[in-house]
Amino acid sequence: MFPEPLSWRAPRPWLAGALWCLLLAMPLLAQWAGSSFWLTLATRIVVFAIAASGLNLLLGYGGLVSLGHALYVGIGAYAAGIAAFHGLADGWAQLAIALALAAVVAVPLGLVSLRTRGMGFIMITLAFGQMFYFLAVSLKAYGGDDGLPLEQRSQLAPWPALEGKAALYYLALAVLALVMLAAWRAAHARFGMVLRGFRANERRMLAAGFARLRYQLAAYVASALACTVAGWLLANLTAFASPSYLSWQASGELILMVVLGGMGTVMGPLVGAAALLLLEEWLSSLTQHWMAILGPAIVLVALLSRRGLWGAVLRREGKP
Template identity: 65%
Template sequence: MTSPSRDKPCCVGSTLFGFLPESIQWRSVRTIAALLLIALLLIVPMVSQWLGQSFYLTLATRIVIFAIVASGLNLILGFGGLVSMGHAMFVGIGAYVVGISSFHGLQDGWTQLGLAVLITMGVSAITGLVSLRTRGIGFIMITLAFGQMFYFLFVSLKQYGGDDGLLIAQRSQFAFLPDLNNRVALYYVTVAVLLIVMFLIWRVVHSRFGYVLRGFQSNEQRMVAAGFPRLRYQLSAYVASAVICAIAGVLLANLTLFSSPSYLSWQASGDSVLMIVLGGMGTVMGPLLGTAVFLLLEEALSGMTQHWMAWIGLFIFLIALFSRKGLWGALIGLSSKGVKS
């Protein structure tokens, strides 16, 4: 097996200041669908204002934040084949860094973000080194165990609300960024973070690192035989994935003005996995589409029936059964019929 080449056009060829690959098809169905989805995100505040319903803007902000979480987890799940059931702990770490620092009078957002990233890098490096020694169900169970350990750790912090959670007095203050107390500003900041995360993931998976990571997902034995260190690549992806989730946790705390142990629960980790499966594993846009559909269905069905989770479960099952790439794959497949890109 030959090693992934650095000379591939999709890895290093560029047209726009070295950022966009030459092989991108600007008139393809996939690109047009992605641009339309992003355009929908950008007009949400205007639609919310036109309808006179600020709730829609709050819901959209929540969707974007959890899309960041799903995108981070998708880096190791969709592109690395690592099913983590403990990634919600990194969201909780980010949220509690904001809550605890605010409790002690620290309101500077950049300091809070830096602390969240540093703590998450340390925790994810340690838990990743342990978890990645295993495979398959062993990896799932160990990440689940770590997630539950941190869940009960924050439940035990009675000074910071314990099981009831911790109220946050005010939102973080980021120098050179708009005031997050403005809901529209908060929304556009979260959208900007999401777009940056998706762009970076897209670049990573089309780089040498991304090819190697996907190679381990396809055939680990051949990659090891070719001389690639599995632990180094997968641990790097695991830490990067955790940091993305922690950043989402910082944003979530600023949205809700609350830090809760429920952010770290295994159910929260499971929901992120479902969002990825629904949207499309191993795709960049899939987590965003899956998160939007999942949370919108949850919002609509929870007011109609007590068994809304069963209906969502059935819907996800059907999508996973008939579309290998989830809703994103189905959307691209239907749109490309009869269309030449």
């Protein structure tokens, strides 16, 4: 009934395997290069790939453009920061608080936002995102506009202390693998088929008896929870929680990662996060006007490949 979704299982999966081998070897490569910068950058890529993979469920499979998903990244970051501020360093407790709070926020916001369509959905998610951004700015007891430094990084027993960069990196990589596996399973299940069906032809899906709100709300909440975990990891990476994590620009960057890598593909968000962050790092080292180069480059990719970088690879490998 619906076209097969693009996924990481290309006819020759050597490229996906090579990417994962490179990710697994990053701590060793950074040690060999004698610089921890590359490991920090790789961790940042993995963390944003988690958030982008969550958004991809809503954007890539559901066709819903959310300009407010950075608010869930902020919830995860501030859950870690505020808990540490009050002496709670238990990472499991922090994660439980962050996920519970994100669910409490995502369900009503999703119910309200999903009553709208198209531009209305974009604008209402943007409005909700900005509301929470200004809420974070108003938290003067927790740094306000200056942000909140983490008193100590989370303790996630029996995982090694997250002060170690390799431990944090492998934890983020394990979370990314779980999120991508869940995305692959969802894409090939009835849930993913229904989401793509509503994206393609809502009227026909409603006539077939499918409940639009139920499926799209589930996708919205699941994507919010993935972004929340990414925010918790980001706070532990930077040892900081900032209102900028909730800004509409941060939401826009997540959308760029999904579009650049390939909407509706499992590997796309990882490829998009890597491409965007590496391009930003390289171009900013060349000129202070690097945004003037990055913008046209992204437009060029969008024009040449409707399904992004990973979609272009799969098309060359023989996928439809």
